[in-house]
Amino acid sequence: MYIIIVGGGKAGYYLAKQLVEDGHEVLVIEKDAAKCQKIADELGDIVLRGDGCEGITLERAGTGRADLFIALTGDDEDNLVACQVAKSKFNVRRTVARINNPKNEAVFKKLGIDTTVSPTALVLANIEQELPSHPLIPLLTIKGGGLEIVEVKVPLHSAMVGKRIGELLLPQQCLITVIIDEEGVPRIPTSDTLVRAGDEVVAVCRRESEDALRAVFTTPAKETE
Secondary structure (H helix, E strand, O other): OEEEEEOOOHHHHHHHHHHHHOOOEEEEEEOOHHHHHHHHHHHOOOEEEOOOOOHHHHHHOOHHHOOEEEEOOOOHHHHHHHHHHHHHHHOOOOEEEEOOOHHHHHHHHHOOOOEEEOHHHHHHHHHHHHOOOOOEEEEEEEOOOOEEEEEEEOOOOEOOOOOEHHHOOOOOOOEEEEEEOOOOOEEOOOOOOEOOOOOEEEEEEEHHHHHHHHHHHHOEHHHHO
16 A cells, blocks of 8 residues: 655654555655654655645655555644645545544544544543543444444443333434443343443444433433432
């Protein structure tokens, strides 16, 4: 595959290094002369000095034949613009953009970026189980359709403890796929499956329904009386 990476910082450097070792044709586009020299010295002639947001630079990079275009700069706006130019002007089939502010994800998706990667969201997802203020954890975004696979841990005080799955009023287009008990044993739920405190409920739902799904399992029993 021919892969273009915009941004020669640490993320771009190490990604390029791995891709080259895997046998891919790689080109890194970077503005900073010192970073370009470092990449050239250590990885060879795989770097182009220039602005990855500019059409003329992308033309010099041969973006029209790229199989994958990845924007990894530290600026969300630059990543968005670079991917949009690659897609609209050079018809790149797949674009990937780094998002430093997770709140920008919806905008990137709406504007046609195929895949987004948020380091902040990845770190948060790995620590959210230890944060009582974040009972719902996004596990995976399903390409197209705005669907995500999420996990909700049922707290001890939940109004749903002791109820059957068939009794739950789930948001539209939400589907419970598996329930993992406190001992780590997975169960495929049926309408008669009982919800127990400490269960980890894995579900598929739309992004806009995440808050409603969280509320189903975390609303305290006293609030429903």
